[in-house]
Amino acid sequence: MKKFIYKLILFFSIPILFFVFTEGYIFSLKKDIFSDKKMDIIFSGIASNYQWVNTIEHKKILLLGSSSVRYGLSCTLLNKLSNDSLVFVNLAMDARDPIETYFLLTHINLTNVKAVYFGIDPWIYTKSYYKYRNSYLYLDMSLITSLKYGLEHDKSIFFKRIKSLIRYLLSSNKISQIDFNKNKQEIPADYGSVKLEGKPTNFNDPINEYFQIDKYGWSELQFSYLAKISTFCISKNIEFSVFLPPKRSDYSATYKSKCNLIHNEFVTNLIKENLNCQIFGKFNQLDTIGDYNLFREAYHLNANGQAVYSAIFYEMMLNKKELFSLNYKWFN
């Protein structure tokens, strides 16, 4: 009996010790894990897919953000609206966050870039959104949060944390590796914009439950990297503004009524990071024109909506910017 208990304890203590040691190690290294240098090595690889941007020699406007920007704006339409005096380039991607965007921006040639417009969607700034992001970000969670998150969202979270730790350790003597000569890249048909045909499937939860701030909190990293993007653009003499991609009226109404505390926290976090930029757009931008025909679902515009919103966006870009502040009205 003693032998059995001893062996059982030994069997379980090996992974438990390994687990405790790994978690302790992650905790002690956290500052270095999220240092700019390390983050650059982990995240900058994506830039090699965007070397086509460097081949555009016109004056450029860069559109940044996640899927709501990717599917929400058509660069070709925007170019036409500017009488082809500008080339709009859409660098947004599904679920893309400020962290990845920052390392993309710092590794492309910004000569001739006149302005950068970043679409902000509050849920991307939550830790609950990490399941859609680079698993390296799981290292940003505490042990307790990881346990909760593992049970609810991603059972493999601890394996991903260990894998990310190994990536971190292996990156100690590396520098960021971007293949600038990666094939000869064609400029995409609509300069990176895409018309949404299918229906995204990861937006099924009720809006107020989507953020899960009580359980997992906000991602300070995302806020700080948005501020870094702003600072970086200013240092390059590039105009930087944020804008609010529109949401379907039922969503924006629910968000307004049920998520006002979350929203206030979100804005306060941006203020805390000294976000210095202009802002334009409203969450319920398209309400007044019967928005149900313009959306694929609550968050994403369809092809028709993309055309309508591109014209509105262009108008706002020229005329309706305000300085980002706590008092900015997010709803009409």
Place this chain on the structure above:
Amino acid sequence: MLFNTIDFAIFLPIVFILYWFTTNKNLRFQNILLLVASYFFYACWDYRFLFLLVFSTFLDYYTGLKIHKVETKKKKLFWLWLSISMNLGFLGVFKYYNFFASSFANGLSLIGLKANLGTLNVILPVGISFYTFHGLSYVLDIYKSRIKPVKDFIEYSVFVSFFPLLVAGPIERATHLLPQIQKKRSFDYSKAVDGLRQILWGLFKKVVIADNAAEYANMIFNNSGDYSGSTLVLGALFFAIQIYCDFSGYSDIALGTARLFGIELLKNFAFPYFSRDIAEFWRRWHISLSSWFRDYLYIPLGGSKGGIWFKIRNTFIIFLVSGFWHGANWTFIVWGALNAIYFLPLLLLKKNRTNLETVAQGKYLPTIREFINMSITFGLTVFAWIFFRANNLEHAISYISQIFSSSLFTIPTIFPKTIILLIIVFIIIEWFGREQKYAIEKIGHKWYKPIRWVLYYGIVIAIFYFAGKEQQFIYFQF
């Protein structure tokens, strides 16, 4: 309380420690502990049905004593039928009343008559089919003078309610389990380790293979009208894998858990999908139920003695009853009838006992003939599973007719590579372990211990990493 939950992971070590460290010197205390733990285990599911379990236990305990005590055959028969009718009465009310009421009303409506018998709004008490059969086997064995009744009510209650087998079997026999409960049990290191290994393998089968296969089987069966014939075939295959890994996984956990307490339960599965004919399949699938029906129904009916019609009648009775035992739905009855049809040619040609040994014993690979026979048997089984899984007969028929359409020769629209790869790895492990009690029983026995532990850690990691969406054990509903 399910075996694949945190609750059970806490419950089991507590009972184990109390069992071996505080009650180990007194058999009666050990049995009381097992009974309390078993009732707690059952009450965690639904405490309201605990009274039914206790009543059923007392009924069989008391009638068992009476059958033994009275002297005339008439009186013995009275007590036997009292027990049988009460037990089957409970089962009938909770499990079958609604089915009979609606079938009767439907039958009358065919000849233009109306009947409204009403239905009962009751849920099925978990494990009722299993503990009812425990009790029935006990009183029948006493009646047949195979055993003497137990005098100690605690001992008898543990036999009926022992928590590893309480809700989904194996269906134990008094002749096998009661002597183990009545005898002092001492801790056996190698048996305990073996029990843990079997629990680990059972969890892998349930959490990794069955739960993942279930997601696709459910997706395809629930939307069968939207898929091509080839995808529906894949859906049926996923269900065949799901039901095997779900139920045999449960049985592995039950057997492994019992072994931790020094108790050996009846083997319930013996790699049935490697069978070369249907008779062999039924000797390897849900063995404790098949043998129960054989001993308490088929043999008393006369078995395979007598003329052709007699054999056909008995075969159909046993398979139809077996189908009906699984649930009150015509789909289960058709599933039973199909298996009877598969089985009859073997019985009539006296070939039902040709494949008694494990296939390709002592060899790595089967012969071509064995492989073809296994494939045919598996194909027939999968075909029958369609009826078992379908929501109703119309669903099953439309599912099958859609399979046999031109879309059968298209590429399946659903093809989850990771789960298919996991299933292939699982089948390979099962194949190489088919001569053991369970597939990984002997794997790594001669390996250097750290390497063997790496194998176990690998299985633990796979359980966490590839865990499918948690599904209820299928046999809980029976």
